[in-house]
Amino acid sequence: MSMNRTELVAAIAERASLTKVQADAALAAFQDVLIDSLGKGEAVKVTGLLSVERVERAARTGRNPRTGEEIHIPAGYGVKISAGSTLKKAVAK
The missing domain is CATH 1.10.1220 (Arc Repressor Mutant)
Structure with missing residues (x-):
């Protein structure tokens, strides 16, 4: 749910x-x-709840899952979300 x-x-x-x-x-x-x-x-941090930050991803080589062909994946950014202590305790129950 x-x-x-x-x-x-x-x-x-x-x-x-x-x-x-x-x-x-x-x-x-x-x-x-x-x-x-x-x-x-x-970064945005809400103490006890969560921390959200932008992370850099290096360029890398991947594979097309359909053909198996190697493809170049360019460098870029992603988002990392980490749970704070209060949130971790809430889901551990």
Whole structure:
């Protein structure tokens, strides 16, 4: 089972005594800040919850799974998300 955005907004609204519109705006703002920060190469850390950072991937050689042909995969960036201690404890139960 997973929670979609609508359900997340409703849960945030209830827990924080906000309207759904306010909770959705807060979630959208968090998303914007996260995207802007990662785009600049800045890590975002919410102590105890999570850490998100941009990581560099080196160029490498891969294989086309259909043909087995070698292909060049260019260097680029990815996103690394690490769970904080509070989040780790929550899922260990």
